[in-house]
Amino acid sequence: MKGTIHNRDNFLDQIAKQLGRERKTTLEEPKWKYNPQDEVLKGASVDELVDVLKVQCSKIHTELIMSTKSTLSEDLEKKIKEFGNGPIITWKDERFEQYGLHPLLKEKLPEEQEEVFEWNPDLGKDNIINAEQANIGIIISEITLAESGTVVLYSGPNRGRAISFLPTHSIVIVPKSTIVPRMTQAARLIREKVKNGEQVPSAINFITGPSNSADIELNLIVGVHGPVKAVYILVEDI
Template sequence: MSNGTIRGREAFIANVSSRLGRREVPVAAPAHPFRGAPEFYKQIKPSTEENIELFARNWQALTGKVLVVDEAEAADKIGAWLRDIAAELGVTHVSRWEHEGLTALGLDEALDTSGIAVAPWRPVEAGNSEAWPKAAGGANWAQRSELLKRTERCQLGIVWPDFAVANTSTLVLQCSPQRGRSVSLLTEILFAVFRADQLVYRMGEAFEQITRGKQLPAQYASSLNLITGPSRSADIENDLTIGIHGPGKVYAVIIR
């Protein structure tokens, strides 16, 4: 150090070492015998029911709401819950992933009975139908695809996560041409549906399955979204704001 200025890597390390009360800089780097999660943590293997209970408890602690249904009753109960939510929150337009699981549940038909328009994430022809209100926007907005314009006017987005992490109540979403990230980012309300066998206990289990068998960047999704409860931010003067970067209300359905 010269005139209060640190020069060189060795001088910088020596200064840090002295601040830590060490007489000299260690010659060898400290041992780092562990990588990733510790072994005792990896050995925790909850049952499916335990994962369901843990996810639900943590999701509700974040102000989310959970519905657990048996597969035989899934279509009727999920459709009814979705209509109730839409009525309570004044939802008139819904965006959803183009996912076979969601299609099989018949949610479009359930919403149609309440007069709610649905925009599946698939290309649509330009132009506004009567079901989609016009929105004010400049030249940049006018150049966007009709699908994105419709999604921006939806209050609720329906997704089917790839995985759900029980101990953090996190939804793991990989986007694709049929599963746009805008559905979970632009809407005010998120409605997620997934099977109980998609639950994992810890985040590392989800990452392990996502990366398995992949060797090239092109084999990965262009984005991976991790959603843990409603969007929240306290960046400005530690003033907590809900829903500023994404949905402010979140719902999860677990099909067992």
């Protein structure tokens, strides 16, 4: 339910008066003389960005698997078995079907007695329990930052945030088309959605590899408060 703001105009008028100027009712986007944030990896091709991502993944303790739409199901199954199989939890996302993963996730693995849960908003807190008990969480990156090896996740009713941090292992499917140089371009893409009136999720998560901490005597510890291991499977979709 939308709330009501009382005495807003009087309040803002009073602030402007105390500042000794007229109250501004419109704002103009600032135009900066220098924009160094746009110079990093400027003009890099998608393949060059993939090379940058490969190097960064080696630094953030994240395996990067190169795949295609035709081999994705096979590559995913192989990594699932390496991680010790289920329980598995995934988003309820039509892209799993588009990438040809339904035969694996909805048929083959269940037939092999592997537990595969799909996030269901109708189940409420049961989703959280399934995520806590899951060995593997499988999600899809919306935007991927080559410079930092960061995946951007849009949360929603069918895309629970818990899948990215509660299971022991995290597998992120990274469409090649989602790769951008860095945070600068990701923020711009999100801002454009807002300007265009598109629905933007209330929670947008930027995740870089497995959980880690260097708080104790500056010693890096991987797998502290989230996935112990993370894998990105980059899919050639362009």
